[in-house]
Amino acid sequence: MGAYLVRRFGLMLLTLFGISVIIFALLRIVPGNIVDILFDSAGMVDPAEKARIARDLGIDLPLPQQYVAWVSGIARGDLGFSYVSEKPALAEILPRIPITAKLAGLALTFSVLIGVPLGVISAVRQNSWIDYALRVLSLSGLSLPSFWLGLLILTAFVTWTDSMPIYSDRPESLWDTLLLYSVPAAAVGFRSSALVMRLTRSSMLEVLRQDYIRTARAKGASRQSVNYRHALRNALLPVVTVIGIEAAFLIGGLIVTETVFNIPGVARFLVEAIRARDYPIVQNLVMLIAVVVVLVNFIVDMLYAALDPRIKYSG
Amino acid sequence: MQRHTRLVFASTLLLAGIAAGAIAQAQEPKRGGVLRMYQRDNPPSASIHEGATFSVNAPFMSVYNNLVRYDTTKAEDTLDTVIPDLATKWSWSADNKALTFTLAPGVKWHDGKPFTSADVKCTMDLVQGKAQDRLRTNPRKSLYDNVLEVVPNGPLEVTFKLGRPQPSLLALLASGYSPMYPCHVSAAQMRTNPIGTGPFKLAEFKQNEIIRLVRNPDYFKPGRPYLDGIELPIITNRSTAMLAFIAGKLDLTFPTEVTQQVYKDLMAQVPNAVCHMGPVNVSTNLIVNRDKPPFDNADLRRAMALTLDRKAFNTIIAEGQAKIGTTMLPKPEGDWGMPEAMMQTIVGYGPDVAKNRAEARKLMEKNGYGPDKRLAVKISTRNIAAYRDPAVILIDHLKEIYIDGELDIVETGVWFGKVARKDYSVGLNLTGNSIDDPDQSFFENYSCNSQRNVTGYCNPELEKQFVAQSQETDIVKRRAMVWEIDRQLQEDVARPIILHNSSGTCWHPEVVGFRPARNSSYNRYRFENVWLNR
Numbered sequence: 001m002g003a004y005l006v007r008r009f010g011l012m013l014l015t016l017f018g019i020s021v022i023i024f025a026l027l028r029i030v031p032g033n034i035v036d037i038l039f040d041s042a043g044m045v046d047p048a049e050k051a052r053i054a055r056d057l058g059i060d061l062p063l064p065q066q067y068v069a070w071v072s073g074i075a076r077g078d079l080g081f082s083y084v085s086e087k088p089a090l091a092e093i094l095p096r097i098p099i100t101a102k103l104a105g106l107a108l109t110f111s112v113l114i115g116v117p118l119g120v121i122s123a124v125r126q127n128s129w130i131d132y133a134l135r136v137l138s139l140s141g142l143s144l145p146s147f148w149l150g151l152l153i154l155t156a157f158v159t160w161t162d163s164m165p166i167y168s169d170r171p172e173s174l175w176d177t178l179l180l181y182s183v184p185a186a187a188v189g190f191r192s193s194a195l196v197m198r199l200t201r202s203s204m205l206e207v208l209r210q211d212y213i214r215t216a217r218a219k220g221a222s223r224q225s226v227n228y229r230h231a232l233r234n235a236l237l238p239v240v241t242v243i244g245i246e247a248a249f250l251i252g253g254l255i256v257t258e259t260v261f262n263i264p265g266v267a268r269f270l271v272e273a274i275r276a277r278d279y280p281i282v283q284n285l286v287m288l289i290a291v292v293v294v295l296v297n298f299i300v301d302m303l304y305a306a307l308d309p310r311i312k313y314s315g
Numbered sequence: 316m317q318r319h320t321r322l323v324f325a326s327t328l329l330l331a332g333i334a335a336g337a338i339a340q341a342q343e344p345k346r347g348g349v350l351r352m353y354q355r356d357n358p359p360s361a362s363i364h365e366g367a368t369f370s371v372n373a374p375f376m377s378v379y380n381n382l383v384r385y386d387t388t389k390a391e392d393t394l395d396t397v398i399p400d401l402a403t404k405w406s407w408s409a410d411n412k413a414l415t416f417t418l419a420p421g422v423k424w425h426d427g428k429p430f431t432s433a434d435v436k437c438t439m440d441l442v443q444g445k446a447q448d449r450l451r452t453n454p455r456k457s458l459y460d461n462v463l464e465v466v467p468n469g470p471l472e473v474t475f476k477l478g479r480p481q482p483s484l485l486a487l488l489a490s491g492y493s494p495m496y497p498c499h500v501s502a503a504q505m506r507t508n509p510i511g512t513g514p515f516k517l518a519e520f521k522q523n524e525i526i527r528l529v530r531n532p533d534y535f536k537p538g539r540p541y542l543d544g545i546e547l548p549i550i551t552n553r554s555t556a557m558l559a560f561i562a563g564k565l566d567l568t569f570p571t572e573v574t575q576q577v578y579k580d581l582m583a584q585v586p587n588a589v590c591h592m593g594p595v596n597v598s599t600n601l602i603v604n605r606d607k608p609p610f611d612n613a614d615l616r617r618a619m620a621l622t623l624d625r626k627a628f629n630t631i632i633a634e635g636q637a638k639i640g641t642t643m644l645p646k647p648e649g650d651w652g653m654p655e656a657m658m659q660t661i662v663g664y665g666p667d668v669a670k671n672r673a674e675a676r677k678l679m680e681k682n683g684y685g686p687d688k689r690l691a692v693k694i695s696t697r698n699i700a701a702y703r704d705p706a707v708i709l710i711d712h713l714k715e716i717y718i719d720g721e722l723d724i725v726e727t728g729v730w731f732g733k734v735a736r737k738d739y740s741v742g743l744n745l746t747g748n749s750i751d752d753p754d755q756s757f758f759e760n761y762s763c764n765s766q767r768n769v770t771g772y773c774n775p776e777l778e779k780q781f782v783a784q785s786q787e788t789d790i791v792k793r794r795a796m797v798w799e800i801d802r803q804l805q806e807d808v809a810r811p812i813i814l815h816n817s818s819g820t821c822w823h824p825e826v827v828g829f830r831p832a833r834n835s836s837y838n839r840y841r842f843e844n845v846w847l848n849r
Contacts, residue, residue: 032729038359038452039732053451084359085522086507092522154558164562166555262550262559264524272357272523272551275727 008301012294019290020283024067027279033059034083034277057083059279070283080280084273089280093266093288100265102177103258104250106185111192112243116236118193119200124227126205134197141194146253150187150260157183167263184261188253192246199242203235210234237307244300248293342827344541348847350826352567353556354547357523360451360506363494364442367454369837372491373570374526374547376840377540378425379494379511382416382435383485385838392750392832392839393650394482397489401430401512411480411788418471422535424497425516432467437498439465439475448502457758457765458487461785480786483754490750491838514540514843523549534843541828541846553577561585566826566847571595571836573819575634581821589826592819594638594648595836597747599628599705601811606771607740609690614678616808619741620663621675622716628708628813638815639664641801642756645815648833650751653798661805675716684717693723695739697730705813706743734769744769745816751834753797757781761809772809825849 035054054060058069073080079089122134157164165183207213208231216226251267258268266285273281354374359366361375384400385392402416422430440446443459461484464476475484487493496502500510509517512535515528526547530540548565550556557577559565561584573581573590581588603610603619610616625639638645641661645652658664665671684690694713696706703724710720720741725733733739748756758781759765763773780800787793805811820831828845832838 032726032732036729036732039735049449049452052449082522084357086503087522151554151558154555158558158562162562164559164564166550166559166564259552260555262548262552262555264521264549268551269523276359 008298012298015294016287016290020071020287021067023283023286024070027277027282028063030277032277034279035059037277070280074284074287079284082281083278084276084281089284092269092281093285096264096266096269097288099263100254100258100267103181103185103188103254103263103265104247106181107189107192107250107253108243108247110185110189111196111246114189115193115196116200116239119197120204120227120232122197122201123204123208138194138197141190142198144190145256146188146191147256147260149190150184150257153183153187154260166261184257184263187261188250188257191253192250195242195246196239200235200239203238204231207231207235233307237304240300240303240307244296247296251289344827344846345848346541346846347543348849349544349546350542350567350842350845350847351546351548351565353550353559353565353569354526355553355556355569355572356551357549358526361509361517361520362450362502362505363492364455364496365450365452365506366492369491369570372837373840375509375517376491376494376513377515377528377545377842378509378513378517380513381488381490381493381495383489384841385489385832387830387839387841387844390833391648391650392489392835394486394752397485401495405485411482411786412477413474414477414484415468415472415474418473419535420471422512423533424512425510425531428497428499430495430497430512431470432473433470434495434498435473436465436467438496441496441502450502451506454767455492458755479782480788481754482788483752483785486750486752487755489838491840492749514841515545518544525549536843540843542842545842557581560821563823567822567829568820570820570831570840571818573821575636575817578819578821585823587824588821589824590819590821591831592636592817593833594644594815594817596644596649596751596834597745597816597836599813599816600744600746601709601813602734602739602742602744602770603808604737604740604771606737609682610740612682613808614682617662618675618678618716619713619718620805620808620811621671621678622712623663623811623813624668624712625664625813627712628705631708632704633814633817636817638817640815641805641812643753643797643801644748644751644834650834651753651794651797653801657798657802661802662808663811664805672715679717686717689717689719691719691721692741693739694720694741694743695723695725695733696743698724698726701745701816702743709743735766737769737771746810747836749835749837753800754785757800761804770810772807774803774807777803
């Protein structure tokens, strides 16, 4: 187990190094840089002034030098300065992390709390009206783009309640937080919950046909015990994998949800930073997301062992 | 009978008096409250002199003051509606080559330091690129080429010395783009933590989240501003913003963001909302790179101007609400728009589109093009709807004259640089004017050396006329000169104007004292006279 952990850790570092090179290179390949954009927004181009600003921002340096400066900065905890706000990148990024973390956490919770039970119900009541209804629901969850769903929800709120659940001020109490985040979390978690529901259903159906389930029934185990103690635990393995992957994919859904619900989180900030070619913000945010994804995958791998004792990690 | 008449008369007078009193009381400005207006995007900085979009001056104009400003109670921003701001009065020298301002006493910057004539000189030196400190971008530097020197005469008087008479200098200085900056604050700090003399101070500027302004208690105008503050949540999604306005979370929409279609929706859902819909002094135009073959051929450019069906553009894009005109904003909103009869004689403006296109096809055929030899060209445009939609219609119109256009959509961040480098053949562009004055439009977009002249049009003889009209003090004579220049620009196919766009701003009836101008979208965000009737 120890050797496995060390190997996995080394692999994580290698992955992060690869990502850092790719994101650094990709950002420089995309046409236009912050200097172009600054001048573009002013509607004029003065080569001498552009060169001066490029020098001030350090983007006239050779690319390897820029890369080393960035990576060594991360090692020192210095993420550089945002080209747009001219504030430390860390000061711009840090306050946004809890916002997105809460939203993502709630969305993931929503998708699990809705997806798993409904998937189980759909499986144990296979081909009943409730199964058909849940399958239609899950299909719509997979088909509806989250930005459209978000706008529908907002429109419904404005029409029926004359209020609107968009972010305005930082919530002070836990209740305020839940109120503010639950609607966008539901909008973004709906798709994940549909996926989790369908996967739980198919996984449960497969497990319910196994011999040991028949044996358990033959031994007189109750329906509850068979479905939830014997079947569900074994059916959850692929579901956990998907939840892990979904956690990573969630960031994509959050970009539009944060925009539609006007939530000042990391995802929306990342898009704005890409538009402005704000390299320090984009590079560091993508690295942060990469670290989260790699860690989540690592945790999922560890969970396998907890869920299925047959899985052993050896050196 | 006579007694009865007297009684009725007296009662009417009494009722009228009560009504007048009630109206006066209703219109008595109330102190307090926070105005909430959404901000459509994250402004690149708080430094108005470095911006060329009202994404910068709409949120930050109230942090600053100008020497002079436009009277916001009037319908239009013109030379006649310029009123004092930091300058209490001004006078022209006999030769009209020196403009002297007397400054208001006791004005303080937000950090408590006194405002003096030295700050006016510092500001103009910064804008003209003469100062040691530099603006990161300086889009309006060329507008002040005629200002030779700014001379302080003691702390409360300053003179602008000009190379030639230029009556429009006052109009330029009254624009929302002409705030005064302090000498003692760097250009870099003005981007993030601006210090002004304005009615509001910047309290918070959170990128992509919110801009908060609070009342300046030491504002030099007694009793102003009425509001305690202004909050501008940054809402980039227009649908979300409009829903927030409908839900009453916002008092005011971002200026000119209300399209004709959105206006109908808003009116259906918030029937008591007050909306100003109309021209915004932004034109949709055709740009042709005249240095790039085969468009270096004047016949081809003329043919392209002839094939434009402006009425079709207007119907499809603006439900007929946009204005058809030439370079200057058409009347009645525009002060310099040429008469309809004169416009009808210009190439491509005649009402018979079929006849225009027949003439265009002849020009194309003369140059070897025809049904069997069509010209393929990329039509470049910026990747936002206001550009893309008319570009698609343009492609359709060009098909009529043997030109097959292919839409080349360019990301916003790359668009301006691309056209400024003239890295395009044919494009569909939008051009905004901060003030309704020919000096701003002609020198900025059509003079040979302007960095914003994106088509490469250069006519030194016509440029002499730009200067001649600029120094003409007789408004009637100047107007005739402007029409002639404008006519020549269209005949030369310098940058065929397709439409003058129309859109709007809406606010809830509780917002009192806000009035957008009919001929500009850039000058009315000081908010010092705005109050909330709650």
